[in-house]
Amino acid sequence: MGDMTDRFSLLQETIFREIQNAENVEKAVFTLRDGYSLGHVTYHLAQTIKGDLHIDSPFVRTTYPPEWIAIYLTRSYVTVDPVIKEGMRRSLPFDWSELEPTEEAMKMMVEFHAQGMGEFGYSIPITDKVGRRALLSVNSKPGERNWSKVVQSFRPDWMDLAHVLHKKAIIELFGDEDPVPILSPRELETLHWSAQGKDYKEISAIIGISEHTVRTYMRSARYKLNCANMSQAVAKALKLNLIDL
Incomplete structure (x- = not known):
């Protein structure tokens, strides 16, 4: 068991460095996906700031294929997506099996699986010091049979790396001049x-x-x-x- 823990720690350290050194968040989510042999990874920052204006314009980077992204956007699935809805409300990580999707969301999930995506997933909500909400979601590969063990093994890694990705996104968006100050x-x-x-x-x-x-x-x-x-x-x-x- 000790050897397994050491191996996981070494893997996290390696992925951490690769994410930090990635050219941008888009490359970083692919690094996370491939490092943990996942189906897909998505980072979603709910709102972005430009200048002095608060703009409800999400910053999203994902490894999902363009075909699914096109369907998702064209059919406005973001309005029924239970992962996004719950992720922006919750403060603790959750497995997708905990969700109770609406009838509209079920239709979305059926099409999601039909496009070749795995049926299991895990999401980690992020709230930073100035209250920005983000969500890191990881999705299983098709045919995954040991998802609960995968989550149990790597959940601590993903929780740490979610914040590394979030920090990288903020830097990508704003550089060193984050427009949102930290107020007491x-x-x-x-x-x-x-x-x-x-x-x-x-x-x-x-x-x-x-x-x-x-x-x-x-x-x-x-x-x-x-x-x-x-x-x-x-x-x-x-x-x-x-x-x-």
Whole structure:
């Protein structure tokens, strides 16, 4: 058993280096697929940011064949895909056998298998420090009979590598200048109440800290958001989906 654990650790280390050195996320998902002898691998970042605008435009990289991608897009299967729906709601990894697909989703899965894809899968939700949601999904090869053992053996590897892929995607999208700053819970809380139209005194009473401290949190949030005034800071936080109304 010790030899098997060592072998798995060595495999993870090798794939980790190969993913880091991959030219882009597209090459990296193929590296993950081939390294673990999987059917397919998909990385899905739910929303991307361009400039100061929050845009619901997913960043997806997959090893699925173009024929299936074309069918998936043409028939708008993303609106019924149970893996995506559950993956963007859940915080813990899940096996596809746990899902209860709708009738529309069942039709999608039937066509999915008809296109030659394996019937088993496992998905790992990712939420980073600024609340971005992503999903790494791995799919079995057709005819796989030991999927539960495969998942049990490699799940820790995949969970670690999911975050490596996510970091690579963020760098690919934004380089070293990630447009979403990391704000503290208190900074986000004061921005939220400011967006509700509350002034410093009212926010102080609501969250139970001094008015001076409220001003301090809001000032630091404004600096992190690179805004000239609080109105701009609140508007930018809303656009970046850091707070809601």
